[in-house]
Amino acid sequence: MIEVLRLLHELDQENTRHSTTYYVRHLDRSEELPQFGHGFPDSPLMQKDWIWIAYSNRDDTPLAIIIAAPTQGVAMLLRAYAIPDAPITVFVGLLRKSLADIFSRGYTKYALYLSTSRPEEAKLARLVKRSGGAEMGSAISLFMGNTDIGKW
Secondary structure (H helix, E strand, C coil): CHHHHHHHHHHHHCCCEECCCEEEEECCCCCCCCCCCCCCCCCCCCCHHHEEEEEECCCCCEEEEEEEEECCCCEEEEEEEECCCCCCCHHHHHHHHHHHHHHHCCCCCEEECCCCCCHHHHHHHHHHHHCCCCCCCCCCCCCCCCCCCCCC
């Protein structure tokens, strides 16, 4: 079974998802993170093959990004961003490609933090629910801190 998953992963990594106006692919491990307004700095610690970007078919400019990370058996979708001129369907394409790649890597679940009080995130929440996902609480806050806590 592991060999089958590994083979599917290798085959899927070469595939790029195309639409009429954009194509989606994940970054290669040595590729730089394109900066186009998402505010996520490039870092050698980033897992580039867990970053998917939609590029314009016309001029290869980045349109949107999904940044994810593997966790304990669940793929976390951490960040999503699109430029204002991106096609309205860009997140559907990004989700389809990223989730197909994530599944080919052996992950059967994904999770993301959303605030349904924000209109953009409420739309994404409806998309997740329509595809069979579920809301796991009503008010979730993500806390973050430095790893070097020194002496309290």
